[in-house]
Amino acid sequence: MNPLTRFLSELQEVSLLIWRAFISIFSYPRYYAETIKQMDLIGVGSLPIVLLTGFFTGGVLVLQVFPTLQYYSIQNEAGNSVATSLIRELGPVLSALMVSGRIGAAISAELGSMVVSQQIDAMRALGTDPIRRLVLPRIFSLVVMLPLLTVACDILGLIGGGVVASSIYNQDYHVFATSVRVGISTSDLVSGLIKPLFFGLIIGAVACHKGLSTTGGTAGVGRSTTDAVVIASIWVIIFDFFLSKALQYLLDLGQL
Amino acid sequence: MFETQKIETNNSSDPFWTVVPAIELRDVCLSFDDKLILDNISVSVRRGECKIILGRSGGGKSTIVRLILGLLKPDSGRILVDGEDITDYSEVEMMPVRQKIGMVFQEGALFDSVSVYENVAYRLREQGHEEAEIEREVTRMLEFVDLADAINKMPIELSGGMRRRVGIARALIGDPSILLFDEPTAGLDPPTARTICELVIKLRDLQDVSSIFVTHEMNNVENLSSEYATVNEKGEVVFEKEGDKLCLINTEILMMRNGKIIFNGTDEQLKSSDEVYVKRFIRGER
Structure with missing residues (x-):
């Protein structure tokens, strides 16, 4: 199979998986306990790494941007600059990449192991639809939890930026906070919350698809896991570009 | 006791009654890419019967049980469970079938x-x-x-x-009225394998369960086709050899090679088969 045909075939399979998971929402049985467990694993479990990422990204943004702003005597705009970058772009993308690495790999490895040990076949043989039981709770949890993680990342990023601005560049904390408040618009917040919804869907669908299509024993599980993380991360970055452009148009962003 | 189905004969307008097999495969073919896995397979498992599918690895044995469960779909042919044609059933339609x-x-x-x-x-x-x-x-x-x-x-x-x-x-x-065993004794020591076989015999003889037992081990064939379970005066389950006076008719052996059925019959017929491959298989030769 040539690469284009393979790509189209994979795209079709992922789309079908999303569709089958989506239509499962409207019928019984529903697996609430599994969904809550996944939300805990994905949301609470990923919180520490997302908070750390946010804090240090906010800090390094101020570290890099402050001297330039100072050169033009507009250092009071540091909070604005950091907030805009974080909330529109870095918060959603970095949170998605962190979650893709941690959760995408975990989902793919778990489902892949279940495939090679025939647990998925056993589940089907016992009358359970694995998409309803395994895929839907994972995708749903990612779509719900990733925006919340992104908000946490953004907040910690702003705190990190504020700490660096005040401790290294001696900027008054109130000046930084005011700049942040003035710099953020409702459109920025909406845009920053819409993106992770799509990223959650991408990470969940790619990881579940790669896990469920695992072949070749334990070596195959390793391949699926790597593929899931790499493909989901690439798709997050590519999709971010098109989503940013669409949101610019829809929410009238970028008109600073 | 047995479910029956009206069948119209070609040469007569009078219907007659016949027993519906628990499992039936009619002219089933399956290929993966260019490789033929099952070549025109027809198998029928009667109610209460244990059908042993014997053969070396890669012969298509496990594929048959996966087809019956609807985990795979055939390229052609029909699959019937309790007389119900499940060949074209969707995943949702298969769920009630899998319950039995x-x-x-x-x-x-x-x-x-x-x-x-x-x-x-x-x-x-x-x-x-x-x-x-x-x-x-x-x-x-x-x-x-x-x-x-x-x-x-x-x-x-x-x-x-x-x-x-x-x-x-x-x-x-x-x-469930039907049980499918996919190499349940593979990699087990002989006493443990025998325990598994005894469970299958109990299900066959005491609970009237129809089953397919996929294996490549002759020990399993020996156990399943020469012993039967019965309950003694104390209410205990005991296993007895069929001996010379008794012949088990609820266990048949089907041997597969490269996706084709090369033998179908009782253990006695298997042992007296003139087929070279069958003889070599029984002797454990390649």
């Missing part, structure tokens, strides 16, 4: 993140039964496979033979 089939996988395929109790209870829990009933049934099934002590253990704590027996208990819950 129990499947025992090669390595047990237990859900390793939950306990033995939860594994065995899985089917009933999915069907929304009450906890008291689930507990009663799980205990009954684990006692049947002689693993009542392992109820709270995790699958990782079990030996290979125990895992297979838990797999059998899980397949038996809900009292």
Whole structure:
């Protein structure tokens, strides 16, 4: 199979998986306990790494941007600059990449192991639809939890930026906070919350698809896991570009 | 006792009644890419019969049980379960059919993140039964496979033979009328393999379960086709040899090679077969 045909075939399979998971929402049985467990694993479990990422990204943004702003005597705009970058772009993308690495790999490895040990076949043989039981709770949890993680990342990023601005560049904390408040618009917040919804869907669908299509024993599980993380991360970055452009148009962003 | 179905004959307008097989494959073909896996396979399993599918690895044995469960779809031919044509059933349509089939996988395929109790209870829990009933049934099934002590253990704590027996208990819950065994004794020591065979014999002779037993081991054939289970005066289950005066008619052997059926008959016919491949297989030669 040539690469284009393979790509189209994979795209079709992922789309079908999303569709089958989506239509499962409207019928019984529903697996609430599994969904809550996944939300805990994905949301609470990923919180520490997302908070750390946010804090240090906010800090390094101020570290890099402050001297330039100072050169033009507009250092009071540091909070604005950091907030805009974080909330529109870095918060959603970095949170998605962190979650893709941690959760995408975990989902793919778990489902892949279940495939090679025939647990998925056993589940089907016992009358359970694995998409309803395994895929839907994972995708749903990612779509719900990733925006919340992104908000946490953004907040910690702003705190990190504020700490660096005040401790290294001696900027008054109130000046930084005011700049942040003035710099953020409702459109920025909406845009920053819409993106992770799509990223959650991408990470969940790619990881579940790669896990469920695992072949070749334990070596195959390793391949699926790597593929899931790499493909989901690439798709997050590519999709971010098109989503940013669409949101610019829809929410009238970028008109600073 | 047996379900019957009206069949119209070609040469007469009078219908006659015939017994519907538990499982029937008619002219089934299946290929993966360019490789032919099953070549025009026709198999019929009567009610209460144990059909042993024998053959070397890669012969298409396990593919047959996967087709019956609807985990794979044939390229051509028809598959019937209890007289119902399931060939073109969707995943959703297959769910009620799978409720009456129990499947025992090669390595047990237990859900390793939950306990033995939860594994065995899985089917009933999915069907929304009450906890008291689930507990009663799980205990009954684990006692049947002689693993009542392992109820709270995790699958990782079990030996290979125990895992297979838990797999059998899980397949038996809900009292399915059809059981499919995919190499349940592979990799087990002879005494444990015999224990598994005894469970299959008990199901066949005492519970009238129709089954397909996929294997490549002649020891299993010997056990399943020459012994029967009965209950003695004390109410205990005992296993007896068929001997010279008795011939088991509820166990047949089907041998496969490269996706084709090369033998179908009783163990006596198998042993007296003139087919070179069959003779070499019985002797354990390549």
